[in-house]
Amino acid sequence: xxxxxxxxxxxxxxxxxxxxxxxxxxxxxxxxxxxxxxxxxxxxxxxxxxxxxxxxxxxxxxxxxxxxxxxxxxxxxxxxxxxxxxxxxxxxxxxxxxxxxxxxxxxxxxxxxxxxxxxxxxxxxxxxxxxxxxxxxxxxxxxxxxxxxxxxxxxxxxxxxxxxxxxxxxxxxxxxxxxxxxxxxxxxxxxxxxxxxxxxxxxxxxxxxxxxxxxxxxxxxxxxxxxxxxxxxxxxxxxxxxxxxxxxxxxxxxxxxxxxxxxxxxxxxxxxxxxxxxxxxxxxxxxxxxxxxxxxxxxxxxxxxxxxxxxxxxxxxxxxxxxxxxxxxxxxxxxxxxxxxxxxxxxxxxxxxxxxxx
Amino acid sequence: xxxxxxxxxxxxxxxxxxxxxxxxxxxxxxxxxxxxxxxxxxxxxxxxxxxxxxxxxxxxxxxxxxxxxxxxxxxxxxxxxxxxxxxxxxxxxxxxxxxxxxxxxxxxxxxxxxxxxxxxxxxxxxxxxxxxxxxxxxxxxxxxxxxxxxxxxxxxxxxxxxxxxxxxxxxxxxxxxxxxxxxxxxxxxxxxxxxxxxxxxxxxxxxxxxxxxxxxxxxxxxxxxxxxxxxxxxxxxxxxxxxxxxxxxxxxxxxxxxxxxxxxxxxxxxxxxxxxxxxxxxxxxxxxxxxxxxxxxxxxxxxxx
Numbered sequence: 001x002x003x004x005x006x007x008x009x010x011x012x013x014x015x016x017x018x019x020x021x022x023x024x025x026x027x028x029x030x031x032x033x034x035x036x037x038x039x040x041x042x043x044x045x046x047x048x049x050x051x052x053x054x055x056x057x058x059x060x061x062x063x064x065x066x067x068x069x070x071x072x073x074x075x076x077x078x079x080x081x082x083x084x085x086x087x088x089x090x091x092x093x094x095x096x097x098x099x100x101x102x103x104x105x106x107x108x109x110x111x112x113x114x115x116x117x118x119x120x121x122x123x124x125x126x127x128x129x130x131x132x133x134x135x136x137x138x139x140x141x142x143x144x145x146x147x148x149x150x151x152x153x154x155x156x157x158x159x160x161x162x163x164x165x166x167x168x169x170x171x172x173x174x175x176x177x178x179x180x181x182x183x184x185x186x187x188x189x190x191x192x193x194x195x196x197x198x199x200x201x202x203x204x205x206x207x208x209x210x211x212x213x214x215x216x217x218x219x220x221x222x223x224x225x226x227x228x229x230x231x232x233x234x235x236x237x238x239x240x241x242x243x244x245x246x247x248x249x250x251x252x253x254x255x256x257x258x259x260x261x262x263x264x265x266x267x268x269x270x271x272x273x274x275x276x277x278x279x280x281x282x283x284x285x286x287x288x289x290x291x292x293x294x295x296x297x298x299x300x301x302x303x304x305x306x307x308x309x310x311x312x313x314x315x316x317x318x319x320x321x322x323x324x325x326x327x328x329x330x331x332x333x334x335x336x337x338x339x340x341x342x343x344x345x346x347x348x349x350x351x352x353x354x355x356x357x358x
Numbered sequence: 359x360x361x362x363x364x365x366x367x368x369x370x371x372x373x374x375x376x377x378x379x380x381x382x383x384x385x386x387x388x389x390x391x392x393x394x395x396x397x398x399x400x401x402x403x404x405x406x407x408x409x410x411x412x413x414x415x416x417x418x419x420x421x422x423x424x425x426x427x428x429x430x431x432x433x434x435x436x437x438x439x440x441x442x443x444x445x446x447x448x449x450x451x452x453x454x455x456x457x458x459x460x461x462x463x464x465x466x467x468x469x470x471x472x473x474x475x476x477x478x479x480x481x482x483x484x485x486x487x488x489x490x491x492x493x494x495x496x497x498x499x500x501x502x503x504x505x506x507x508x509x510x511x512x513x514x515x516x517x518x519x520x521x522x523x524x525x526x527x528x529x530x531x532x533x534x535x536x537x538x539x540x541x542x543x544x545x546x547x548x549x550x551x552x553x554x555x556x557x558x559x560x561x562x563x564x565x566x567x568x569x570x571x572x573x574x575x576x577x578x579x580x581x582x583x584x585x586x587x588x589x590x591x592x593x594x595x596x597x598x599x600x601x602x603x604x605x606x607x608x609x610x611x612x613x614x615x616x617x618x619x620x621x622x623x624x625x626x627x628x629x630x631x632x633x634x635x636x637x638x639x640x641x642x643x644x645x646x647x648x649x650x651x652x653x654x655x656x657x658x659x660x661x662x663x
């Protein structure tokens with residue numbers, strides 16, 4: 001009796017491994033999302049990229065995603081769940097997943113991980129992000145050209161380097177057009193609260209700003225600008241639907257090419273841990289069509305985009321002068337180096353405001 | 359002058375959903391029931407309200423959808439917390455979690471759509487008056503309704519026999535029961551009223567405030583409404599003050615940032631909450647004979663038959 005049970009167990013084990021083998025014909029790729037895929041912003045763009053990946057390599061891979069995964073310790077469970085489900089390459093798509101991803105990566109050395117916007121890596125964990133400040137520079141040029149009042153309105157989420165470098169790039173660009181340009185900055189202290197974002201946009205417009213930019217996630221500010229007949233830039237994704245006569249352009253997160261490249265590497269067995277910080281040249285993001293502006297402004301924007309893509313124009317070319325009037329140390333030759341931009345915690349000259357926490 | 363008017367308008371818009379949701383919760387709590395599911399009922403109201411308005415093209419029908427959705431959510435709560443005498447705190451929290459999920463499901467098909475927001479009143483010459491014209495005569499229906507709602511609730515609670523009975527249920531359900539009042543039925547109606555208000559408050563967001571639907575768009579306003587009820591020490595008059603004070607601090611801190619007042623924005627974002635705590639302390643120290651919490655608030659009542 002015992003023997004036959006053992007045989008049965010062995011048979012089951014064998015059957016199990018066989019079915020695992022047939023499933024392994026397709027590479028399993030997992031995604032962890034911060035928001036719902038319908039957030040029209042950050043997570044939505046990651047999911048568009050996943051769909052592009054499926055379209056390109058659908059016959060060789062199988063994708064799974066978990067949405068609405070909160071940042072922090074809870075994320076660990078979700079990442080591990082994807083590992084246990086047999087995913088061999090896992091993209092964790094928010095800064096707050098950094099430590100949980102690293103923890104799971106150390107536990108499963110045979111699984112590869114890709115973490116967005118973080119800085120901690122492991123032999124089986126890569127990081128990737130985009131140089132959005134390049135796009136912000138182009139927006140600064142457009143904003144200065146289009147503003148009649150000479151006052152720009154900027155809605156920030158949190159005063160972290162990613163957002164601060166965006167503000168600085170915007171102003172540096174705007175100053176090349178109008179040296180006296182003013183910017184009013186309001187920190188919403190949230191990434192996502194449509195009501196508060198709308199209130200911030202109202203406050204900026206009521207105080208005289210006529211071009212609104214945002215580093216928060218919902219299209220609320222765009223809608224307010226549209227209601228008031230002002231101009232605005234979208235964020236993360238195409239928001240022209242919310243302001244057909246308002247949106248000048250939008251920085252679009254386009255992770256698709258990167259995801260395809262990394263999955264191809266995984267399929268070919270050439271995947272290795274890297275840090276990818278891509279800009280316009282590597283198609284990590286794109287600019288939405290330049291709309292609601294005259295042709296000469298459009299040309300300025302397109303020229304700047306071409307120059308940045310070709311590496312001829314660097315938004316943080318030296319000298320970059322801080323608020324104290326002193327030039328910032330120039331570590332990258334003729335421009336600030338990536339490390340200085342990644343850790344940017346100062347405002348450039350021309351911003352009247354004080355950086356919170358400084 | 360124009361800036362002052364603009365600020366007042368923004369404050370009214372920001373305060374209205376808080377006022378509506380908090381008024382409903384105030385009635386619920388006055389009957390002795392603590393429903394912590396306001397956020398969940400609001401977000402379902404937002405999803406259904408937007409769906410209704412988008413499908414029919416009518417803001418009014420959208421608002422009705424929101425009210426019905428909030429009421430249905432509150433019935434789930436009533437069934438658990440009143441019918442089955444389950445712990446009210448746990449049920450309320452579960453209702454919020456349910457609401458967040460459910461609203462995402464209902465709203466999934468409507469994300470990215472936009473509607474024409476609720477119309478604002480316009481009376482020639484009256485609305486055009488400087489400073490007060492648009493504030494008094496240029497709002498949308500939700501704002502006027504919210505004021506009428508609070509006045510109605512005040513009148514009901516303090517000037518009608520039914521209101522007195524409702525308060526009696528909240529202060530001592532055993533006595534109310536002994537006097538022959540149907541405590542559970544009264545509480546069920548109070549919970550439904552709270553749900554209807556929360557649903558309408560939620561619907562206000564996509565119908566008038568930011569005319570689109572995105573999952574999670576209530577962003578914690580239900581919790582603020584709950585805090586406001588405590589802030590008001592369960593009195594409608596103080597609730598109005600609290601809601602507008604909260605809205606005012608929220609909007610003014612944004613303006614202060616734009617003016618470049620050198621105060622850290624994180625501190626200013628925390629100001630509304632700090633104000634709530636300070637007022638709570640002042641109220642509890644004053645104790646001017648005013649009503650504090652309904653004595654039976656949050657306690658389970660099972661009538662012995």
